Amino acid sequence: MGSGRWSADVYETAERLRGGASAFTYSDSGARTVHPDLDPYDIIRESRDSAEHPDSLAIAVLFDVTGSMGAVPRQLQTKLPKLLGLIKDGGYAEHPQIMFGAIGDATCDRAPLQIGQFESDNRMDTDLERILLEGGGGGQKTESYELAMYFMARHTATDCWERRHKRGYLFVVGDEMPYPGVKPREVSAWIGDELPHPLPLANLIAQLTRHWDTYYILPAGAAYAGDGQVLAAWRRLLGQNVLELTDLDAVCETIALTIGLGEEAIDLAAGLGDLTDVGSAAGPAVKRALAALGHGRPRRALPPGSVLL
Amino acid sequence: MNGHVIVVDLGYGDAGKGGIVAALCSHAALNSQNVSTVVRFNGGAQAAHHVLSPSGQPHAFAQFGSGTFTEGTRTFLSRYMLVNPLALVAEAEHLARLGVHDPLSLIAIDRDAALTTPYHQAANRARERARGAGRHGSCGMGIGETARYALEHPEDAPRAGDMTSPRTLDRKLTLLRDRLTAELAGTPSPPPGDIAAVYHAIAARVTLTGDGYLNRLLRDGPVVFEGAQGVLLDEWRGFHPYTTWSTTTFENAETLLAESAHPGAALRLGVTRTYQTRHGPGPFPTEDPSLSIAEPHNTDGPWQGPFRLGHLDAVTLGYAIEVAGGVDAIALTHLDTARRHPELKLCHAYDIPGQPAKQPAEGVDRIHPGPPRNLGYQKDLTATLTAARPRCRQVAPEDWPNVVTEITRAPVTISSRGPATADKELMTPAAAPR
Numbered sequence: 001m002g003s004g005r006w007s008a009d010v011y012e013t014a015e016r017l018r019g020g021a022s023a024f025t026y027s028d029s030g031a032r033t034v035h036p037d038l039d040p041y042d043i044i045r046e047s048r049d050s051a052e053h054p055d056s057l058a059i060a061v062l063f064d065v066t067g068s069m070g071a072v073p074r075q076l077q078t079k080l081p082k083l084l085g086l087i088k089d090g091g092y093a094e095h096p097q098i099m100f101g102a103i104g105d106a107t108c109d110r111a112p113l114q115i116g117q118f119e120s121d122n123r124m125d126t127d128l129e130r131i132l133l134e135g136g137g138g139g140q141k142t143e144s145y146e147l148a149m150y151f152m153a154r155h156t157a158t159d160c161w162e163r164r165h166k167r168g169y170l171f172v173v174g175d176e177m178p179y180p181g182v183k184p185r186e187v188s189a190w191i192g193d194e195l196p197h198p199l200p201l202a203n204l205i206a207q208l209t210r211h212w213d214t215y216y217i218l219p220a221g222a223a224y225a226g227d228g229q230v231l232a233a234w235r236r237l238l239g240q241n242v243l244e245l246t247d248l249d250a251v252c253e254t255i256a257l258t259i260g261l262g263e264e265a266i267d268l269a270a271g272l273g274d275l276t277d278v279g280s281a282a283g284p285a286v287k288r289a290l291a292a293l294g295h296g297r298p299r300r301a302l303p304p305g306s307v308l309l
Numbered sequence: 310m311n312g313h314v315i316v317v318d319l320g321y322g323d324a325g326k327g328g329i330v331a332a333l334c335s336h337a338a339l340n341s342q343n344v345s346t347v348v349r350f351n352g353g354a355q356a357a358h359h360v361l362s363p364s365g366q367p368h369a370f371a372q373f374g375s376g377t378f379t380e381g382t383r384t385f386l387s388r389y390m391l392v393n394p395l396a397l398v399a400e401a402e403h404l405a406r407l408g409v410h411d412p413l414s415l416i417a418i419d420r421d422a423a424l425t426t427p428y429h430q431a432a433n434r435a436r437e438r439a440r441g442a443g444r445h446g447s448c449g450m451g452i453g454e455t456a457r458y459a460l461e462h463p464e465d466a467p468r469a470g471d472m473t474s475p476r477t478l479d480r481k482l483t484l485l486r487d488r489l490t491a492e493l494a495g496t497p498s499p500p501p502g503d504i505a506a507v508y509h510a511i512a513a514r515v516t517l518t519g520d521g522y523l524n525r526l527l528r529d530g531p532v533v534f535e536g537a538q539g540v541l542l543d544e545w546r547g548f549h550p551y552t553t554w555s556t557t558t559f560e561n562a563e564t565l566l567a568e569s570a571h572p573g574a575a576l577r578l579g580v581t582r583t584y585q586t587r588h589g590p591g592p593f594p595t596e597d598p599s600l601s602i603a604e605p606h607n608t609d610g611p612w613q614g615p616f617r618l619g620h621l622d623a624v625t626l627g628y629a630i631e632v633a634g635g636v637d638a639i640a641l642t643h644l645d646t647a648r649r650h651p652e653l654k655l656c657h658a659y660d661i662p663g664q665p666a667k668q669p670a671e672g673v674d675r676i677h678p679g680p681p682r683n684l685g686y687q688k689d690l691t692a693t694l695t696a697a698r699p700r701c702r703q704v705a706p707e708d709w710p711n712v713v714t715e716i717t718r719a720p721v722t723i724s725s726r727g728p729a730t731a732d733k734e735l736m737t738p739a740a741a742p743r
Contacts (some may be wrong), residue, residue, distance in 0.1 A: 006371050006403070008393055008430060008450070010507050014401070017510050036473075036512060136366055190520060190521065
């Protein structure tokens with residue numbers, strides 16, 4: 001009961017939202033839930049051409065933010081802002097559009113998936129700051145990578161694919177394995193799709209890699225760094241696109257050079273030369289990580305008119 | 310706490326649910342069993358559950374869960390809740406002033422929850438005004454209008470999920486305004502676009518959730534379900550037409566639990582004062598205008614009518630428990646008032662003029678629950694109870710817990726002797742599963 005003492009006046013509320021902002025801002029210390037701008041529910045993320053960026057290339061970096069990653073997510077939060085500059089300055093891609101996101105564990109976290117926007121300038125750094133570093137997750141060597149990959153496969157739309165049949169780049173940074181399939185219950189709860197049956201991981205990967213050149217990066221400093229079981233699981237799914245990173249400082253360089261190689265903008269030697277030129281100490285770590293990718297790789301694009309999903 | 314707890318008021322509201330929910334959350338935190346979330350499962354922004362902040366300042370919890378002062382306690386407004394986004398912001402601002410960090414970030418709302426808008430509120434007030442002396446004791450917040458509109462136009466009713474889409478919201482709000490304006494001449498109101506814009510800004514500050522959310526909450530740890538109003542105001546079981554538009558029994562909370570893959574054990578905790586109160590008109594057999602008990606927070610409202618006092622009514626208490634499907638434990642509040650007011654009595658039966666009791670010596674001591682969803686029966690009860698004259702007996706102040714256990718056949722596991730959390734005594738286990 002009561003008399004409704006809290007004002008429900010629309011203009012007073014607008015004033016409150018403006019004036020009392022300090023009391024409401026999303027903050028590192030207080031937030032324990034997905035920032036609304038990163039909520040993957042019932043959305044499509046688009047990477048589109050514009051007059052300014054006529055030849056956009058979609059690039060997504062999703063990293064595991066669960067407890068096993070230790071301090072890695074926080075370091076990534078500080079390092080990833082330089083990715084855009086590296087790609088552009090290195091000439092690896094002319095019009096990159098970058099999106100950041102985070103992966104938790106849908107079986108026990110409150111924020112199993114956080115997805116930012118594709119941006120051609122530094123606006124995606126705001127998304128990066130808003131990513132909630134949850135530190136949850138279970139100790140079973142599996143996180144909800146499949147939920148993130150499901151989102152990328154079915155809830156993204158890119159002009160690089162739709163207009164040019166050129167795949168975007170997806171980097172998954174983490175130290176654990178995906179669950180064996182996409183669970184309808186989780187997709188319904190977090191993304192809003194109704195799946196009649198669980199989607200096996202192999203089918204999902206097939207759909208995902210049709211649009212996204214997908215890489216998995218296992219960074220040093222995470223609980224399962226160097227774990228053979230984890231690496232083997234990802235190699236079964238992604239083949240040679242599994243990178244082991246010994247120096248976290250080199251994460252942006254590794255991603256940038258991978259794109260440069262994929263775009264045939266450079267070969268590995270030239271890329272490493274670039275790094276030396278700009279005074280980066282990341283060379284050796286990047287070289288080790290990218291050894292498997294070798295030289296420039298053939299572009300893979302499906303013929304126009306192929307059925308989307 | 311070992312499991313979830315559902316807190317329900319066994320009277321006409323105002324029994325002290327807020328203080329009990331706050332005590333449960335605080336007690337759990339002290340025992341490292343943190344209540345992750347308080348779930349609201351009925352009513353709307355008209356609730357006023359008074360709780361003292363850690364520094365002793367009062368807050369009337371309306372949509373935020375009453376456990377908010379215990380750090381780490383979030384609030385989930387389930388689909389049964391009628392959400393008023395504007396009032397939520399005003400409440401958040403007050404909580405922020407009392408030291409709660411970023412209150413809006415603590416709120417999660419089911420996308421299906423219907424929204425109470427300024428149009429519902431205006432229509433509510435226009436209708437109550439037209440009723441004049443025959444008013445039903447509405448809070449003037451538009452709760453009834455919201456529930457009614459959502460029932461009549463389920464597809465068009467604005468819902469929490471629409472807050473992220475100003476276009477959908479604008480369309481639904483315009484439709485709502487036009488329908489209500491047609492029905493009630495001259496409903497004053499801000500333009501739909503203005504409301505939609507503010508709702509959109511609010512949506513960015515709270516979490517909107519889908520079906521799986523509660524499921525995860527229930528697995529993560531104990532959850533407290535905070536009921537609003539009281540069983541005797543229940544839309545179907547209250548004394549028609551002096552009722553509310555919501556289900557005030559355990560039913561909604563139990564439905565939410567049953568839908569979950571992790572229901573766990575939930576304790577059904579009934580709350581009652583050592584005496585009876587009622588806000589606004591309607592049957593109140595034990596009302597005693599000679600009682601003079603200070604009521605710091607519940608004042609006469611312009612829309613609700615006066616705040617009324619009376620003796621504890623064992624007959625309606627027994628009825629409330631029966632229609633609610635039983636209780637596992639009782640939280641007994643205002644034991645301090647009972648100590649200060651030895652004139653408080655217990656009504657154990659009624660005399661009903663024209664309806665002689667089967668055993669005249671004992672009077673009428675039970676209200677028979679009617680068939681489900683039969684408002685005709687409930688209306689007859691209203692007539693009967695309005696005519697009923699209470700038979701009362703004295704109760705020694707220290708006897709109240711025993712007396713209440715006798716009536717309710719459930720243990721008193723929480724005793725409250727004042728407004729602060731420190732005034733609440735929790736018998737362990739406070740939440741022994743059934």
